[in-house]
Amino acid sequence: MFKILIVMSLVYLFASCEKENINSSNDALLRFSTDTVAFDTIFTSIGSPTHNVRVVNPTNSTLIISSIKLAGGNKSGFRLNVNGEVANDVYDVEIPPNDSIFIFVEVTLGENGGNIPMVAEDSIVFSVNGVVQDVNLIAWGQDFKRINSKVIGTTTWTNEKPYLVYNYAYVDSGAVLTIEPGTIIYFHDGAGFYVKGTLDVQGTESEPVVFQGDRLESMYSDLPDQWNGIILFSGSHNNRFEHAVIKNANIGLQVGTIEHEGFASVELADTRIENMSWAGIWAMKSKILASNCVVSNVRYYNTALLLGGDYQFYHSTFANYYNALSTGIRNTETLIVSNYLVDSKTDMRYVGDMTEATFGNCIVTGNRSNEVLVRMDKKGESNYLFDNCMLQLSDTVNIDNNPHYLGILRNADPRFIDPYKGNFQLDTLSAVKDIGKLSYAKMFPNDFLGESRLDDAGPDLGAYERIEKDPEKTAESK
Numbered sequence: 001m002f003k004i005l006i007v008m009s010l011v012y013l014f015a016s017c018e019k020e021n022i023n024s025s026n027d028a029l030l031r032f033s034t035d036t037v038a039f040d041t042i043f044t045s046i047g048s049p050t051h052n053v054r055v056v057n058p059t060n061s062t063l064i065i066s067s068i069k070l071a072g073g074n075k076s077g078f079r080l081n082v083n084g085e086v087a088n089d090v091y092d093v094e095i096p097p098n099d100s101i102f103i104f105v106e107v108t109l110g111e112n113g114g115n116i117p118m119v120a121e122d123s124i125v126f127s128v129n130g131v132v133q134d135v136n137l138i139a140w141g142q143d144f145k146r147i148n149s150k151v152i153g154t155t156t157w158t159n160e161k162p163y164l165v166y167n168y169a170y171v172d173s174g175a176v177l178t179i180e181p182g183t184i185i186y187f188h189d190g191a192g193f194y195v196k197g198t199l200d201v202q203g204t205e206s207e208p209v210v211f212q213g214d215r216l217e218s219m220y221s222d223l224p225d226q227w228n229g230i231i232l233f234s235g236s237h238n239n240r241f242e243h244a245v246i247k248n249a250n251i252g253l254q255v256g257t258i259e260h261e262g263f264a265s266v267e268l269a270d271t272r273i274e275n276m277s278w279a280g281i282w283a284m285k286s287k288i289l290a291s292n293c294v295v296s297n298v299r300y301y302n303t304a305l306l307l308g309g310d311y312q313f314y315h316s317t318f319a320n321y322y323n324a325l326s327t328g329i330r331n332t333e334t335l336i337v338s339n340y341l342v343d344s345k346t347d348m349r350y351v352g353d354m355t356e357a358t359f360g361n362c363i364v365t366g367n368r369s370n371e372v373l374v375r376m377d378k379k380g381e382s383n384y385l386f387d388n389c390m391l392q393l394s395d396t397v398n399i400d401n402n403p404h405y406l407g408i409l410r411n412a413d414p415r416f417i418d419p420y421k422g423n424f425q426l427d428t429l430s431a432v433k434d435i436g437k438l439s440y441a442k443m444f445p446n447d448f449l450g451e452s453r454l455d456d457a458g459p460d461l462g463a464y465e466r467i468e469k470d471p472e473k474t475a476e477s478k
Contacts, residue, residue, distance in 0.1 A: 109141035182207035192228030203243030256286030308352030320366035370394035434458035
């Protein structure tokens with residue numbers, strides 16, 4: 001009997017201790033890892049990524065949260081997972097002393113019928129000992145036009161709403177897809193843009209056409225390999241990209257396909273191709289005319305012109321400062337020009353004719369000692385010319401008295417403003433200022449930003465013209 005009384009006493013004692021350890025003071029407040037959970041622009045009708053907020057009990061005793069609720073209930077579009085329990089209202093949640101729980105938040109927004117981003121707001125309301133605290137929720141939504149495994153005939157894509165491509169968009173043979181200024185095309189993971197017909201991209205300086213992945217959080221803004229890229233199949237002609245931005249894919253722009261007869265052709269003007277995992281431009285036996293273009297920051301082949309073809313690049317910047325050390329050190333040159341291609345699987349060598357590969361007033365540079373590789377097979381034509389360019393070349397590359405290299409500025413520092421952040425404008429001390437060939441500048445008198453190349457001491461190399469402001473004129477304008 002005595003033992004039973006002792007046991008009962010201990011049970012009562014422990015129960016009393018536990019009760020005493022529950023903090024019932026209305027001064028006991030929760031702490032939160034953030035006061036606002038914000039979602040960057042997300043697509044309507046598609047669920048968002050998951051965000052979280054950490055809820056901390058900073059006291060030395062247990063806190064019981066009598067309720068955790070969404071203020072807007074189930075109508076707001078937000079959804080909660082409270083420490084593993086999926087519900088928008090949860091009751092009697094205990095947090096031990098100096099411990100915490102996590103609340104995971106997602107949101108799906110409805111369409112608003114326009115191109116103006118919507119804003120959805122709500123809050124998570126916590127009630128502890130009669131005291132109410134809250135964490136704000138906010139999300140910006142964007143309507144879109146869905147393209148899912150679609151074959152496209154002759155049509156125009158407008159900038160009324162952005163487009164979101166799942167799997168692929170395929171421009172059929174003989175069809176012309178025109179894309180208006182300011183149009184944005186997003187691609188889901190693994191999606192691509194495939195063209196057998198013609199693609200006419202009509203961006204402007206103030207309203208470029210943008211091709212990019214569909215993850216809009218800031219951490220994805222310059223992350224490669226988010227989608228497959230754009231392929232112009234051999235037989236696709238009269239393609240044009242003007243004031244376009246192509247970024248964050250596997251291959252930015254593939255021109256030509258080895259398994260198809262003929263070649264592809266494209267004109268690139270004032271276009272940026274950046275942050276790719278495999279190649280910026282990958283061209284095979286095809287034709288490219290490019291001016292004021294920037295191809296930058298690619299894991300493997302910044303620009304590869306292979307199997308011959310007809311290539312003309314003027315006032316363009318090829319710059320590779322890819323520095324994602326987690327994927328390994330880059331070991332390929334920024335620019336590769338070759339009239340052959342070796343199939344790595346079969347070891348077969350395919351040879352074509354390089355009828356022309358001209359680079360005028362261009363910059364080819366990066367963070368390796370050598371950034372230009374020219375490889376030619378004697379079985380094919382090998383016509384190429386670097387004229388008045390700045391080239392990053394190792395000491396082992398001899399171009400003296402070589403008719404393929406004229407007026408070369410070798411291994412100079414172009415002094416880009418911030419190449420690791422994609423800013424390839426020149427600063428005032430750049431070695432490539434005012435040394436461009438005037439004949440090329442007259443062909444393309446305005447730079448990437450619309451500045452004149454003909455109004456100062458001379459045209460600069462690359463896509464950007466450095467315009468020095470006259471202090472007296474600047475003072476007068478004020």
